[in-house]
Amino acid sequence: MSTTLRENPVEQFLRTDRMPHIWCPGCGIGTSVNCFARAVLECGIDLDKLCIVSGIGCTGRVAGYLRLDSFHTTHGRAIPFATGLKLANPDLHVVVYSGDGDLAAIGGNHLIHAARRNIDITVICVNNFNYGMTGGQVAPTTHHEKVATTTPYGDPEYPFNLPDLAASCGAVFVARWTTYHVVQLTKTLVKALNKKGFSFVEILAPCPTLYLRRNKLGTSVDLMKYFKEKSVIKHGANTKEVGLETYDKEIIVGEFVDIDKPDYLDNYNEIMKKRLGDKFQPWGR
Amino acid sequence: MAADRVEIRLAGFGGQGIIMMGYVIGKAYSIFEGYEATLTQSFGPEARGGACSAQVVLSKDKVLYPYVVQPDIFVAMSQEAFTKYYPTLKKDGILIIEEELVDLSGVDITQKLFKIPATRFAEEKVGRRLTLNIVMCGFFTAVTGLISRDAMRKAVEDTVPSGTEELNLKAFDVGYEYGQQVLGK
Amino acid sequence: MAEIKWTTADPKGVLTGAHYIDGNHAACEGALAAGCRFAAGYPITPSTEVVERFAARIPLVGGMFIQMEDEIASSICLQGAVWAGLKAMTVTSGPGFSLMMEHIGFAAMTETPCVFVNVQRGGPSTGTPTLPAQGDMQQARWGSHGDYETILISPSSPQECFEFIIDAFNLAEIYRVPVMFMMDECVGHMTEKVVIPEPEKIKVVERRWTDKKPGEYLPYQPDPEDLVPYMVKAGDGYRFHITGLTHDERGYPAATDVEIHNNLVRRLCEKITKNAHKIWKWEEKDTDDCDILILSYGISARVALRGIELAKERKGIKVGLFRLIVVWPMPEQRIIELAEKVKAIIVPELNIRAQVAREIERIVKGRCPVIPLGHAGAGVHNPEDIYNAIVEAAK
Incomplete structure (x- = not known):
C-alpha cells in the first residue's frame, strides 16, 4: 500500500519558500490565515487581482506569507496604502490584514476615516488583546484590569468595541468570530471579500506566549475552551452590545452589520457626472 | 515711467477686487504685452476682510527681487490703505485714489495725483457696483500710460467670470475715458 | 544598459x-x-x-x-x-x-x-x-x-x-x-x-517596467549598470511582495542578515551617488571671470542676482552666480573648480543654520572661504544685504 501525500488546498496561496513562519505555537493568526485562504478559494475572485496589505506586528506578517500581490507597509498605515491602491486601480480587490494595535491604536484614525468614506476594501483585524511582536504591551483592546508589560499592575483603561467603532463610522459589513469558529469565520470572510464597500471582520485570537501566560489564563487550548464556552452567536446584534470590556464577559460573535450603500467610487463618479457631464469619464467603472 | 522696473501697490479693503486688479495689470503686461510682471499678495488671516493689498512689479526683463519696496505707483482704495502705505510711495511717484473713499485733507501730496469716484461710476455709469475695480483698471491705464489699452482690455476679458465680459469691458472704458478726460486728452 | x-x-x-x-x-x-x-x-x-x-x-x-x-x-x-x-x-x-x-x-x-x-x-x-x-x-x-x-x-x-x-x-x-x-x-x-x-x-x-515574466522576475534585482531594479504593478499576476523591512532580491524580509542589509542600503545610496553626474542640474552666470561667487538655490538665488547687479553697478566687483537647480546631489567637481579660482563663495539661503552652505564647505575643503548668508525666513533677503556681503568678501 502506497501513501500519497495529499497537497493542502490552501498551499497554493502560501509562500512555502518562506516557511517556517514566525508565529508561536498556539498562536491564532495561522488559524485565521487558514480560514482566509479557504475563503479565497471559495470567493471566486481572480487571484491575480487580489492584493493584501498589512501593517506592522505579528499579524502584519500575514502579507508576506500569502502568494498574492502583497504589501507589508508601515505601522498603522495599511489602510491608507490600501486606499491608494484601490482608488488608483479600482479593478483590484484589496484586503487589509493586520492586528489590533496596528489598526486600532496607531492606525485608528485611518480605520474610522476609511469606514466613513466607504472605501471598497476588506479589513481583517486579528485581535489578540495585546502587542505581540514587541513583547506584550497594553493595546486599546486589552481587557480592563488585565496585565501587560506596560500595565504591569493591570490596565486602567477600557478597550475599544471594534465592531461598534467600524459600524458607527459607516462600515457596510461588520462581523466578529474567534479562531474557534473556523467554519463560520471562513463563510463570513467569503461574504466580506465579495461585499462592495468597507467591510470589517474582527477575529479574536489567542496570544499564548504573552497575553495568556502573563495573565495566567492557561494555554491556547484553554483559550479555545473559553472562546467556545463564552461565545454567543447573535447575527444582527446591536454592535453597542458587543463590547469586551472585561475578560469574564460573554463574547458575542456573528455577522452584525450587512447593509448596502454606494461606495466612495460610486459617489465620486455620480457627483462628477452630475457636475461635469460628458467631459468626465467615469473612473474605474 | 522710463525706468526698467516699475513697482505698483494696489490697496483697499476686502471685497473691492484688489487682487483681481493686480492680476489684470500683471496679465496684461506679461501675457499681452510680452514683458514680465510679478504679482504678490498678502495671504492668511490678514488677507481675509480688512486691509487688502496686491503688489505688481513690471519689468522689460526678468523680475529678480519679487516684492515691492518703494512703489512708483500707489492705487489707494480705502482710507486705511492710504494711511498705511502712502509713506512708502516714491517722492516722484504717482498716487491714484478712489476719491470718495480716501480723504487727503491735512496731507501734503508731493506726487502726481489722480482721483476718480470709481465706486460711484461703477454704480451709476456701469450699473454694477462690483465692477469698481475694473473701472479703476481703466483709469489706471489711461493716467499711467504704462500698458496699452488693448492689452488691458484683453486681460480684463480673459480674467473676469464668463458672462460678465461685456459689463466689465464697459466698466473699463468708463474708467479709461474718465482718465483721458482728466489728462485733458 | x-x-x-x-x-x-x-x-x-x-x-x-x-x-x-x-x-x-x-x-x-x-x-x-x-x-x-x-x-x-x-x-x-x-x-x-x-x-x-x-x-x-x-x-x-x-x-x-x-x-x-x-x-x-x-x-x-x-x-x-x-x-x-x-x-x-x-x-x-x-x-x-x-x-x-x-x-x-x-x-x-x-x-x-x-x-x-x-x-x-x-x-x-x-x-x-x-x-x-x-x-x-x-x-x-x-x-x-x-x-x-x-x-x-x-x-x-x-x-x-x-x-x-x-x-x-x-x-x-x-x-x-x-x-x-x-x-x-x-x-x-x-x-x-x-x-x-x-x-x-x-x-x-515611463516607469521602468520589467520585461520578465512572473516566475522569472525578482522585484529587487538591480540593473547592473545603474543599480536600479525594474518594476511591476499590482494585478498583473506577478504575486510580488514589498516590505519596508530589509529584504533580499525576491523582496522577502531578511531583517537579521548583515550582508543583505549592508548590500541593500549601500545600493539605495549608490544608485544616486554613482549616477549623480546624470542628475545634476545647475545654472552659471558670469563665473568665467569672477572674484566672488554667489552659490544659492530657489528664491534666494533669484534675489541674489539683484544683489550682484548692485555690486557691479556700484563697485564694479566681478561676481558670478552658481545656482543649484538640483540641490542634491551636488556637482562637487564643478564647485571645487570654481572654489580654486574665486576669493570667496557666499551662500545666501533662507535658514540660519547654513543648511546648504555647510555642504558647500564640506566640498570646498578650505580652498576658499565659504560664507553662509543666512536669513531666518518669513521674508527673503534684502538685495542690499547680499550687496553688503559681496563688498565685505571682496575686501
Missing part, C-alpha cells in the same frame, strides 16, 4: 499656452504634464493651492485626487497608487512634511517612485504659515531614519515650478526614489507668466 523609455507628454494633461498663474498652480500643471495621475493631500498653508487645482483638474484629465485624514495617510496613500501603476505625488509644508518623514523612508526602502512637494514656510513648529523659508533642506535629505539618498530640486519662479516638477517626476521614475520638490511660499504664491509648451515638446519618462 539600463532601459529608460522616454516619451512625450499625454496631451490630456497639458494646458498648452501662456498663463498668468502662481507657482503652486504651475507646479500642479507641471505634475499633470509629467503624467501624474494621482495625488493625496491634506490642506496646509502655503501649499494648498497645488492640490486644490489638482482636485479641480484631475476628473477632466483622468485620474484621482483624495484629501486624506492627515499627512501621514497622504504620504502612504500615494505609494499605494504608485504600486497600482500610476504616477503620484503629495503636497505639503513644514508641519506636514515632518509628519511624512517615515513614509519618505518607506518610499526610499521600497524604491517607490514618487514626488513630495514641500512649499516651505518658516519653522520650527507652526512658524510662519504664510511666509517663505528654505529651512527644510537638510530635513528633506536626512529626515527619515537610516541611510538613504534622495534628490532635491528647487525652483525659483512659477515657470520653473512647471518645468522642474517634470524633472522631479522623471528622476523619480529613473532612479525609483522619492524626489523632494523644494518650493517656498514666495515662489508658490507669486504670480507670473508661465508658458506651457505643446505636449510633444515635453519629455517624460
Whole structure:
C-alpha cells in the first residue's frame, strides 16, 4: 500500500519558500490565515487581482506569507496604502490584514476615516488583546484590569468595541468570530471579500506566549475552551452590545452589520457626472 | 515711467477686487504685452476682510527681487490703505485714489495725483457696483500710460467670470475715458 | 544598459499656452504634464493651492485626487497608487512634511517612485504659515531614519515650478526614489507668466517596467549598470511582495542578515551617488571671470542676482552666480573648480543654520572661504544685504 501525500488546498496561496513562519505555537493568526485562504478559494475572485496589505506586528506578517500581490507597509498605515491602491486601480480587490494595535491604536484614525468614506476594501483585524511582536504591551483592546508589560499592575483603561467603532463610522459589513469558529469565520470572510464597500471582520485570537501566560489564563487550548464556552452567536446584534470590556464577559460573535450603500467610487463618479457631464469619464467603472 | 522696473501697490479693503486688479495689470503686461510682471499678495488671516493689498512689479526683463519696496505707483482704495502705505510711495511717484473713499485733507501730496469716484461710476455709469475695480483698471491705464489699452482690455476679458465680459469691458472704458478726460486728452 | 523609455507628454494633461498663474498652480500643471495621475493631500498653508487645482483638474484629465485624514495617510496613500501603476505625488509644508518623514523612508526602502512637494514656510513648529523659508533642506535629505539618498530640486519662479516638477517626476521614475520638490511660499504664491509648451515638446519618462515574466522576475534585482531594479504593478499576476523591512532580491524580509542589509542600503545610496553626474542640474552666470561667487538655490538665488547687479553697478566687483537647480546631489567637481579660482563663495539661503552652505564647505575643503548668508525666513533677503556681503568678501 502506497501513501500519497495529499497537497493542502490552501498551499497554493502560501509562500512555502518562506516557511517556517514566525508565529508561536498556539498562536491564532495561522488559524485565521487558514480560514482566509479557504475563503479565497471559495470567493471566486481572480487571484491575480487580489492584493493584501498589512501593517506592522505579528499579524502584519500575514502579507508576506500569502502568494498574492502583497504589501507589508508601515505601522498603522495599511489602510491608507490600501486606499491608494484601490482608488488608483479600482479593478483590484484589496484586503487589509493586520492586528489590533496596528489598526486600532496607531492606525485608528485611518480605520474610522476609511469606514466613513466607504472605501471598497476588506479589513481583517486579528485581535489578540495585546502587542505581540514587541513583547506584550497594553493595546486599546486589552481587557480592563488585565496585565501587560506596560500595565504591569493591570490596565486602567477600557478597550475599544471594534465592531461598534467600524459600524458607527459607516462600515457596510461588520462581523466578529474567534479562531474557534473556523467554519463560520471562513463563510463570513467569503461574504466580506465579495461585499462592495468597507467591510470589517474582527477575529479574536489567542496570544499564548504573552497575553495568556502573563495573565495566567492557561494555554491556547484553554483559550479555545473559553472562546467556545463564552461565545454567543447573535447575527444582527446591536454592535453597542458587543463590547469586551472585561475578560469574564460573554463574547458575542456573528455577522452584525450587512447593509448596502454606494461606495466612495460610486459617489465620486455620480457627483462628477452630475457636475461635469460628458467631459468626465467615469473612473474605474 | 522710463525706468526698467516699475513697482505698483494696489490697496483697499476686502471685497473691492484688489487682487483681481493686480492680476489684470500683471496679465496684461506679461501675457499681452510680452514683458514680465510679478504679482504678490498678502495671504492668511490678514488677507481675509480688512486691509487688502496686491503688489505688481513690471519689468522689460526678468523680475529678480519679487516684492515691492518703494512703489512708483500707489492705487489707494480705502482710507486705511492710504494711511498705511502712502509713506512708502516714491517722492516722484504717482498716487491714484478712489476719491470718495480716501480723504487727503491735512496731507501734503508731493506726487502726481489722480482721483476718480470709481465706486460711484461703477454704480451709476456701469450699473454694477462690483465692477469698481475694473473701472479703476481703466483709469489706471489711461493716467499711467504704462500698458496699452488693448492689452488691458484683453486681460480684463480673459480674467473676469464668463458672462460678465461685456459689463466689465464697459466698466473699463468708463474708467479709461474718465482718465483721458482728466489728462485733458 | 539600463532601459529608460522616454516619451512625450499625454496631451490630456497639458494646458498648452501662456498663463498668468502662481507657482503652486504651475507646479500642479507641471505634475499633470509629467503624467501624474494621482495625488493625496491634506490642506496646509502655503501649499494648498497645488492640490486644490489638482482636485479641480484631475476628473477632466483622468485620474484621482483624495484629501486624506492627515499627512501621514497622504504620504502612504500615494505609494499605494504608485504600486497600482500610476504616477503620484503629495503636497505639503513644514508641519506636514515632518509628519511624512517615515513614509519618505518607506518610499526610499521600497524604491517607490514618487514626488513630495514641500512649499516651505518658516519653522520650527507652526512658524510662519504664510511666509517663505528654505529651512527644510537638510530635513528633506536626512529626515527619515537610516541611510538613504534622495534628490532635491528647487525652483525659483512659477515657470520653473512647471518645468522642474517634470524633472522631479522623471528622476523619480529613473532612479525609483522619492524626489523632494523644494518650493517656498514666495515662489508658490507669486504670480507670473508661465508658458506651457505643446505636449510633444515635453519629455517624460515611463516607469521602468520589467520585461520578465512572473516566475522569472525578482522585484529587487538591480540593473547592473545603474543599480536600479525594474518594476511591476499590482494585478498583473506577478504575486510580488514589498516590505519596508530589509529584504533580499525576491523582496522577502531578511531583517537579521548583515550582508543583505549592508548590500541593500549601500545600493539605495549608490544608485544616486554613482549616477549623480546624470542628475545634476545647475545654472552659471558670469563665473568665467569672477572674484566672488554667489552659490544659492530657489528664491534666494533669484534675489541674489539683484544683489550682484548692485555690486557691479556700484563697485564694479566681478561676481558670478552658481545656482543649484538640483540641490542634491551636488556637482562637487564643478564647485571645487570654481572654489580654486574665486576669493570667496557666499551662500545666501533662507535658514540660519547654513543648511546648504555647510555642504558647500564640506566640498570646498578650505580652498576658499565659504560664507553662509543666512536669513531666518518669513521674508527673503534684502538685495542690499547680499550687496553688503559681496563688498565685505571682496575686501
